[in-house]
Amino acid sequence: MEEGRVYLGNLDVAAKRARDILLGKIKLEKVVDWANAFSLWPVHLTTSCCSTEFAATFGPRFDGEQFGALPWVGPRQTNLIVIEGTVTRKMACAVRVTWEQMPHPKFAIAMGACALDGGLFYNSYNVVRPWEVIPIDIYIPGCPPRPESVARAIVELQRRIRSRRVASSWIREGWRPDRDYVAPKEDYCSWQRTSSPVPL
Amino acid sequence: MVEARERAEGVVGPRRYEEVLKAARSRAEEALRAVGVSFSIEEGKGFVDLVVDVDSVVRAAEALKAAGFDHVVSVTAVDYPKRKQIKVAYHVTSYLDPEIAGGIVGLAVYLPRASPEMPSLTSVWVSAEFMEREVYEFFGVHFRGHPDLRPLLLVPELAEKHPLRKDFVVREESIYEGVPERVRRG
Numbered sequence: 001m002e003e004g005r006v007y008l009g010n011l012d013v014a015a016k017r018a019r020d021i022l023l024g025k026i027k028l029e030k031v032v033d034w035a036n037a038f039s040l041w042p043v044h045l046t047t048s049c050c051s052t053e054f055a056a057t058f059g060p061r062f063d064g065e066q067f068g069a070l071p072w073v074g075p076r077q078t079n080l081i082v083i084e085g086t087v088t089r090k091m092a093c094a095v096r097v098t099w100e101q102m103p104h105p106k107f108a109i110a111m112g113a114c115a116l117d118g119g120l121f122y123n124s125y126n127v128v129r130p131w132e133v134i135p136i137d138i139y140i141p142g143c144p145p146r147p148e149s150v151a152r153a154i155v156e157l158q159r160r161i162r163s164r165r166v167a168s169s170w171i172r173e174g175w176r177p178d179r180d181y182v183a184p185k186e187d188y189c190s191w192q193r194t195s196s197p198v199p200l
Numbered sequence: 201m202v203e204a205r206e207r208a209e210g211v212v213g214p215r216r217y218e219e220v221l222k223a224a225r226s227r228a229e230e231a232l233r234a235v236g237v238s239f240s241i242e243e244g245k246g247f248v249d250l251v252v253d254v255d256s257v258v259r260a261a262e263a264l265k266a267a268g269f270d271h272v273v274s275v276t277a278v279d280y281p282k283r284k285q286i287k288v289a290y291h292v293t294s295y296l297d298p299e300i301a302g303g304i305v306g307l308a309v310y311l312p313r314a315s316p317e318m319p320s321l322t323s324v325w326v327s328a329e330f331m332e333r334e335v336y337e338f339f340g341v342h343f344r345g346h347p348d349l350r351p352l353l354l355v356p357e358l359a360e361k362h363p364l365r366k367d368f369v370v371r372e373e374s375i376y377e378g379v380p381e382r383v384r385r386g
Contacts, residue, residue: 089355123373125363126354191355 029168036167037158038068043078045098048085050112050144057147067154075101083130086114086121092128093189099134105170109153110136113143132183224303231267232260249306254318257309261324268297273304275331277339279366284313288341320346338364
């Protein structure tokens with residue numbers, strides 16, 4: 001197999017590969033990466049309006065499930081988070097909590113212009129960049145991006161996981177060393193402690 | 201009334217918005233005159249605001265509710281720093297009365313900008329509750345008697361600054377401000 005190649009639904013190739021795995025001809029690390037790449041389950045977290053395009057990606061017309069990505073309801077069973085658009089300050093806490101609830105290895109895609117640099121809400125007082133909240137792997141430009149772009153991002157993430165051995169090295173070392181620059185959780189979730197009315 | 205029902209059922213066809221607004225406006229004016237609330241009118245293309253005094257706003261709201269305006273579409277505020285005033289406007293209309301359904305009439309109050317405070321109209325229109333919270337955090341208008349006056353959308357530190365007031369300065373950001381080096385390189 002070529003490095004990082006993505007093949008979809010080819011039963012002969014898959015069977016040959018499964019035989020090689022069982023016979024021990026392929027390293028277990030590769031199997032881990034292979035398995036992770038084809039089971040990227042995005043959690044259903046709708047931060048903003050890009051979620052309509054995200055929903056269309058997994059609808060019957062564009063059929064995102066052909067890439068092995070199945071949108072799921074709970075963060076405990078998922079390993080991909082797609083930031084669907086603008087992230088406000090309060091929503092940043094929800095994003096961070098969801099991210100921390102997901103088991104590793106986990107991956108993130110930032111979708112839409114607002115998730116890149118603020119987009120339409122650039123210079124706003126209430127918008128945070130998602131790369132300050134959680135580590136992002138793939139960015140999708142567009143306002144909103146087409147479903148094809150989302151599918152392309154998933155395929156690109158699969159390619160990256162398999163070519164760079166992201167998932168297996170993450171499991172081996174416990175944490176990805178290039179993912180430590182996000183702000184502490186307190187920056188986004190400290191407002192939850194204050195529930196009393198704010199004086200004028 | 202028969203004609204109104206036919207219109208509501210789409211037999212006659214939709215009326216033009218100007219007609220609906222005119223009907224709603226005359227209904228609202230009659231209602232306020234009937235309870236003896238003095239008001240002035242601010243109007244422009246497509247909208248009309250009945251400006252009342254702060255002391256009589258609850259009576260005016262009750263009169264409008266009794267006249268058929270059964271819900272609040274939006275509560276909003278306008279900041280006038282030069283006049284040192286904040287105008288709070290309740291936009292009301294009706295679901296049930298086909299004569300005025302869709303015609304939106306504003307009930308507005310001018311408040312002093314230094315200490316904007318007015319009675320909450322949540323007791324009259326329940327749907328005003330969250331919108332009053334929004335006005336509270338964005339403009340700092342304090343609603344007396346509101347059941348749960350907390351910031352709704354903003355974090356508390358930001359809500360204290362009242363970001364939609366005119367004197368709130370938005371920090372201008374450069375394109376690469378705060379971007380980590382590895383993100384900047386791509």
